[in-house]
Amino acid sequence: MTVLALETSCDETAVAILRDDRSGPELLASEVASQVAAHEKYGGVVPEIASRNHLIYAPQLLDGAVAAAKTPFSEIDAFAATSGPGLASSLMIGASVAKGLAIGFGKPYLGINHLEGHLLSPFFAGAMHSSRSSGLGDGGVASTMRVQGDIRPNVSLVVSGGHTLLVLVRGLTNYQLIGHTVDDAAGEAFDKVAKMLGLGYPGGPEIEKHARGGDPKRFDFPRSMPASENFSFSGLKTAVRYLLPKLPVIPSEVESGAVRETATRTGRPEAERTGSERIKSRRVTEGEFQRDPSSTLRFARGDVLRDLCASFQQAIVDVLVTKTIAVAQKHRVDLVTISGGVSCNQELRRQMRDATGRKGIEFKSAEPWLCTDNAAMIAFAALLRLRAGYRSKVTEEIDPNLKVA
Numbered sequence: 209m210t211v212l213a214l215e216t217s218c219d220e221t222a223v224a225i226l227r228d229d230r231s232g233p234e235l236l237a238s239e240v241a242s243q244v245a246a247h248e249k250y251g252g253v254v255p256e257i258a259s260r261n262h263l264i265y266a267p268q269l270l271d272g273a274v275a276a277a278k279t280p281f282s283e284i285d286a287f288a289a290t291s292g293p294g295l296a297s298s299l300m301i302g303a304s305v306a307k308g309l310a311i312g313f314g315k316p317y318l319g320i321n322h323l324e325g326h327l328l329s330p331f332f333a334g335a336m337h338s339s340r341s342s343g344l345g346d347g348g349v350a351s352t353m354r355v356q357g358d359i360r361p362n363v364s365l366v367v368s369g370g371h372t373l374l375v376l377v378r379g380l381t382n383y384q385l386i387g388h389t390v391d392d393a394a395g396e397a398f399d400k401v402a403k404m405l406g407l408g409y410p411g412g413p414e415i416e417k418h419a420r421g422g423d424p425k426r427f428d429f430p431r432s433m434p435a436s437e438n439f440s441f442s443g444l445k446t447a448v449r450y451l452l453p454k455l456p457v458i459p460s461e462v463e464s465g466a467v468r469e470t471a472t473r474t475g476r477p478e479a480e481r482t483g484s485e486r487i488k489s490r491r492v493t494e495g496e497f498q499r500d501p502s503s504t505l506r507f508a509r510g511d512v513l514r515d516l517c518a519s520f521q522q523a524i525v526d527v528l529v530t531k532t533i534a535v536a537q538k539h540r541v542d543l544v545t546i547s548g549g550v551s552c553n554q555e556l557r558r559q560m561r562d563a564t565g566r567k568g569i570e571f572k573s574a575e576p577w578l579c580t581d582n583a584a585m586i587a588f589a590a591l592l593r594l595r596a597g598y599r600s601k602v603t604e605e606i607d608p609n610l611k612v613a
């Protein structure tokens with residue numbers, strides 16, 4: 209059985225082909241075209257730019273993937289795409305392409321929840337030993353990709369730019385939402401604080417890089433909602449904002465230019481949102497994200513930037529690790545998994561591994577190249593669902609607010 213999947217929920221266009229035979233699943237192609245450069249100057253994802261780029265990249269990646277996999281479309285047994293959550297105008301592109309291929313070749317279609325893709329990804333194994341760029345972004349092909357075992361019950365921490373979720377996974381499709389963020393997602397907090405500090409986008413890798421060698425105890429940032437299984441990171445972001453003017457050096461944010469609507473990875477632009485969703489949206493000026501290079505330099509001269517990044521990162525890691533372990537213990541689960549872009553963070557991985565080890569809990573994380581958005585995780589979820597007899601109707605709509613449980 210061979211599955212082709214597309215992922216276009218936000219600003220990455222991705223295509224993967226996964227084959228399942230007697231020796232287990234084998235990832236034949238995994239291609240990602242990143243649009244970071246196209247959105248960076250706006251400080252967030254501009255939905256219309258994202259969908260226009262998906263339209264350009266998707267056919268090119270499809271060609272690249274079938275060539276890399278040496279598998280013509282006629283040999284694909286099912287076509288899958290992310291059906292939510294995400295930006296409506298982006299989701300539509302991948303879902304329409306997958307549905308078109310499914311109809312054209314008379315094969316099943318599967319709409320896959322992006323969050324399910326993330327939360328199953330730690331169950332992949334296998335090194336990516338040949339990596340190749342699609343010429344459009346970062347791409348790679350893993351020659352052998354095995355399933356690490358059944359989807360064992362676990363407490364899954366999904367941490368990305370749009371989501372911070374604690375999910376009790378009892379098995380494939382059996383998910384219970386335990387905790388979620390009430391305001392910013394962890395990745396969003398990294399991105400916003402990086403912007404305040406005059407660092408690049410996406411902010412997580414930048415903050416991690418600048419935190420190296422810094423003192424994580426120098427600044428005492430808040431750990432919000434300690435008694436709850438939910439998360440809140442906007443107080444932490446505000447604490448950094450209030451601290452900056454008190455420091456000997458302050459990064460400058462340029463406030464000029466036309467207002468442009470951008471969206472967080474959660475989905476729709478501000479105008480379309482309601483209630484608490486609005487908290488997650490932001491309007492930025494085109495000039496806001498233009499970095500003042502001297503601000504980073506001035507910061508770097510002291511150790512302030514290093515210590516600030518290390519202290520901020522530690523505040524996030526502390527909260528994520530403490531709550532995940534508490535939930536695993538409460539539900540007597542002996543496996544913790546982490547996935548999503550923020551789970552690339554080496555400090556988070558290290559501290560989660562240490563903390564679970566101390567409690568006798570097993571720990572699995574998605575491989576770093578599977579943490580950020582990709583289509584291999586969508587193909588994997590589709591394959592597991594196909595094996596279990598699931599199919600979607602081609603009339604099924606995308607859902608920008610699709611829930612995992």
Ligand code: KG4
Pocket residue numbers: 218367368369370371394395396398399410411412413416473548549550551552553554579580581
């Ligand atoms: O999973 P992902 O690629 O997209 C979403 O579904 O949101 O996650 C992207 C997020 C961004 O907010 C980015 O800053 C964060 O993941 N991220 C990191 C790291 N690498 C990516 N955050 C902290 N440390 C990292 N090394």
Ligand code: ZN
Pocket residue numbers: 322326368369548549580581
């Ligand atoms: Zn994601």
